[in-house]
Amino acid sequence: MDVVRGFNRTVTQRVGALDDKFLARDRPLAQSRLLWEIGPAGAEVAALRNRLDLDAGYLSRLLRTLEAAGLVVVTPAEGDGRVRMARLTEAGRAEWAHLDRRSDELAWSMLAPLSVGQRDRLTTAMNEVQRLLMASMVTVEVCPPTDPRARACLRAYAGELAERFESGFTLDTDDDQQFVPPAGVFLVATLASEAVGCGSVRFEPDGPAEIKRLWVSGSVRGLGVGRRLLTELERHAAAAGADCVRLDSNRALTEAIRLYRSAGYEEIPRYNTSPYPDHWFAKQLHRAPGV
Amino acid sequence: MDVVRGFNRTVTQRVGALDDKFLARDRPLAQSRLLWEIGPAGAEVAALRNRLDLDAGYLSRLLRTLEAAGLVVVTPAEGDGRVRMARLTEAGRAEWAHLDRRSDELAWSMLAPLSVGQRDRLTTAMNEVQRLLMASMVTVEVCPPTDPRARACLRAYAGELAERFESGFTLDTDDDQQFVPPAGVFLVATLASEAVGCGSVRFEPDGPAEIKRLWVSGSVRGLGVGRRLLTELERHAAAAGADCVRLDSNRALTEAIRLYRSAGYEEIPRYNTSPYPDHWFAKQLHRAPGV
DNA sequence: AGGAATAGCTGACTAAAGTCAGACAACATG
DNA sequence: CATGTTGTCTGACTTTAGTCAGCTATTCCT
Numbered sequence: 001m002d003v004v005r006g007f008n009r010t011v012t013q014r015v016g017a018l019d020d021k022f023l024a025r026d027r028p029l030a031q032s033r034l035l036w037e038i039g040p041a042g043a044e045v046a047a048l049r050n051r052l053d054l055d056a057g058y059l060s061r062l063l064r065t066l067e068a069a070g071l072v073v074v075t076p077a078e079g080d081g082r083v084r085m086a087r088l089t090e091a092g093r094a095e096w097a098h099l100d101r102r103s104d105e106l107a108w109s110m111l112a113p114l115s116v117g118q119r120d121r122l123t124t125a126m127n128e129v130q131r132l133l134m135a136s137m138v139t140v141e142v143c144p145p146t147d148p149r150a151r152a153c154l155r156a157y158a159g160e161l162a163e164r165f166e167s168g169f170t171l172d173t174d175d176d177q178q179f180v181p182p183a184g185v186f187l188v189a190t191l192a193s194e195a196v197g198c199g200s201v202r203f204e205p206d207g208p209a210e211i212k213r214l215w216v217s218g219s220v221r222g223l224g225v226g227r228r229l230l231t232e233l234e235r236h237a238a239a240a241g242a243d244c245v246r247l248d249s250n251r252a253l254t255e256a257i258r259l260y261r262s263a264g265y266e267e268i269p270r271y272n273t274s275p276y277p278d279h280w281f282a283k284q285l286h287r288a289p290g291v
Numbered sequence: 292m293d294v295v296r297g298f299n300r301t302v303t304q305r306v307g308a309l310d311d312k313f314l315a316r317d318r319p320l321a322q323s324r325l326l327w328e329i330g331p332a333g334a335e336v337a338a339l340r341n342r343l344d345l346d347a348g349y350l351s352r353l354l355r356t357l358e359a360a361g362l363v364v365v366t367p368a369e370g371d372g373r374v375r376m377a378r379l380t381e382a383g384r385a386e387w388a389h390l391d392r393r394s395d396e397l398a399w400s401m402l403a404p405l406s407v408g409q410r411d412r413l414t415t416a417m418n419e420v421q422r423l424l425m426a427s428m429v430t431v432e433v434c435p436p437t438d439p440r441a442r443a444c445l446r447a448y449a450g451e452l453a454e455r456f457e458s459g460f461t462l463d464t465d466d467d468q469q470f471v472p473p474a475g476v477f478l479v480a481t482l483a484s485e486a487v488g489c490g491s492v493r494f495e496p497d498g499p500a501e502i503k504r505l506w507v508s509g510s511v512r513g514l515g516v517g518r519r520l521l522t523e524l525e526r527h528a529a530a531a532g533a534d535c536v537r538l539d540s541n542r543a544l545t546e547a548i549r550l551y552r553s554a555g556y557e558e559i560p561r562y563n564t565s566p567y568p569d570h571w572f573a574k575q576l577h578r579a580p581g582v
Numbered sequence: 583a584g585g586a587a588t589a590g591c592t593g594a595c596t597a598a599a600g601t602c603a604g605a606c607a608a609c610a611t612g
Numbered sequence: 613c614a615t616g617t618t619g620t621c622t623g624a625c626t627t628t629a630g631t632c633a634g635c636t637a638t639t640c641c642t
Contacts, residue, residue: 004398007417008306013483014424015299016307028598045620058600060621074620082608082619107295113427115515122427125419126298132413133305136404192304224406319628336590349630351591373589373638 007129014110022102027069030054034062035071035092036099042087044077050193071095135223138196140232143188145176145200150188153198157215161276164252169276178202184209185236189216189225196220199229201237201245208244208282209237214256226259238285245285248277298420305401313393318360321345325353326362326383327390333378335368341484362386426514429487431523434479436467436491441479444489448506452567455543460567469493475500476527480507480516487511490520492528492536499535499573500528505547517550529576536576539568 023032037048049059063086066072071092077083088096111119143150154171161169179186179200189197199214211233216226237245246268249257257279265281272280314323328339340350354377357363362383368374379387402410434441445462452460470477470491480488490505502524507517528536537559540548548570556572563571 001395001398001402003414003418003421004401005394007421008310008394008398010421010424011302012307012310014428015302016310019299019303019307030599049619055599055601056620057602057622064621076608080609080619084620103296103299104292107292107299110295110424110427111292113429113519114423115518118423118426118515121419122423123294125416125423127294128412128416129420130294130298130301132405132409132416133301133401135409136401136413137305138404224409227406228404321629340590346630346632347590348592348632355591367638371589371639375590 145186149195201233203240209242211247246282436477440486492524494531500533502538537573
């Protein structure tokens with residue numbers, strides 16, 4: 001714990017302070033930050049509000065200021081006329097490039113005083129910290145399968161399976177109700193308000209629960225999100241009274257199968273007639289209290 | 292470089308944002324920050340101004356506010372009546388303890404979502420990053436040997452040698468002039484405006500330069516500060532026209548001797564009559580341009 | 583003892599950051 | 613096509629942060 005606190009202290013001092021300085025440039029900080037966030041690709045106003053966590057009115061005013069300075073144009077988005085799109089002008093892009101350069105200089109100022117060996121060690125450790133911090137930013141929560149985030153996950157899930165299975169894949173969007181309490185549970189994993197994984201479990205009265213649609217986005221694979229989802233699903237199953245969970249999988253999904261085995265699942269004979277799976281697993285649950 | 296930038300981004304998002312929040316507590320941030328910095332041990336006003344990098348007037352006003360809220364008392368320091376000491380009252384200590392608890396919670400919130408193995412890896416990597424960032428925050432600069440920072444280093448240096456040498460040690464404060472350009476150079480290593488190391492070199496017309504008083508504070512030992520000082524001193528010697536540097540040491544200073552050897556110094560016969568050293572080293576310099 | 587220097591304080595400001603309550607247009611829905 | 617919703621904007625604020633010049637009380641220096 002002291003390590004974490006020491007880290008926080010040093011890092012906010014070193015990175016935080018300099019990070020503000022790199023944006024400072026006669027313009028107030030909030031404006032620079034906004035300009036930086038819009039980026040060369042542009043961004044929707046709502047996305048900016050979300051990412052920078054700003055009051056709608058305040059953001060609007062900031063955009064007006066940048067617009068008056070000729071750095072930004074705000075136009076209605078195509079499709080929905082209420083949504084507005086902020087884009088950098090030529091001058092804005094130049095300004096952004098300048099900030100980008102300063103950001104690079106900042107990064108270099110952290111490496112420059114070190115020896116070559118130290119630089120290597122630092123970047124390696126930074127990489128590790130960054131990945132693990134991302135992992136710890138992922139939250140897992142119950143969510144109705146009709147929620148837009150859940151839909152996005154299922155779309156990605158189906159798309160991926162369709163690509164990886166020789167036979168293709170079509171998700172039967174049949175009965176979402178089976179994943180709504182009390183019949184079952186649908187979980188979504190979120191990173192910075194973006195859905196990066198999902199999983200669901202369907203309870204069977206007096207029978208084994210079944211886990212389905214476990215999926216993790218490629219952007220966070222290897223961070224233990226799959227395992228967290230799986231553990232949570234088992235907890236829900238146990239809380240609903242199940243003493244066994246089972247699931248099916250396909251030989252193309254090697255990482256998933258590895259996860260199941262290492263989580264204590266054992267292969268069992270076919271228990272359903274679905275055309276896609278060729279492996280079936282089950283795991284005994286230890287009845288645990290609480291949800 | 293991209294690693295560093297990615298790290299900065301994630302870390303300011305995760306640590307920076309939360310770190311501000313942990314101080315937020317109906318009171319404005321600057322006040323909380325100040326209270327936090329004063330700490331249960333109290334602090335001199337000048338030290339606070341230095342650490343938080345605040346305007347003198349602004350800081351004074353903040354202290355008045357905290358005083359009015361009954362959290363802090365400011366009293367003249369004993370010894371020097373101009374210097375003032377800020378201390379927490381009972382209520383202030385309670386408030387500080389609360390912040391301390393929140394800081395712990397914050398730290399925990401970073402570890403909690405991770406598996407045990409991940410936690411280990413994260414703390415290890417954080418430790419590494421923190422140490423190396425501290426190393427990269429150290430600056431080395433030329434400084435007159437009469438400067439208070441130089442004096443502080445020399446005092447620490449002499450104290451340490453006195454403790455480690457069987458025979459004791461007395462620094463001959465004789466001729467500081469030999470370390471003032473053009474006769475020589477005195478370097479000080481600074482971390483967060485605190486002197487953490489020093490070293491000096493004396494040029495000899497048409498002869499080998501001599502490095503003396505190389506010292507690194509225990510708080511930053513192992514971060515490569517000694518090597519940086521040594522390299523800088525050699526650069527100055529080369530720039531002043533020397534093609535060889537020498538120095539003496541004592542067998543009690545094992546780390547220093549290890550440093551000299553690994554930096555390319557070779558043992559030579561006694562070249563002076565000082566009573567303290569029992570090892571003498573020299574290194575050939577490659578004439579390099581620039582200071 | 584008589585300046586010069588040091589450490590901190592006060593008053594009078596300015597600018598940046600942020601909040602809140604409406605207003606308004608575009609869209610969604612029955 | 614009337615009604616509610618969503619996304620953004622504007623005006624009218626308040627609070628926080630920070631700056632600057634001049635002032636006072638100690639202490640240092642000679």
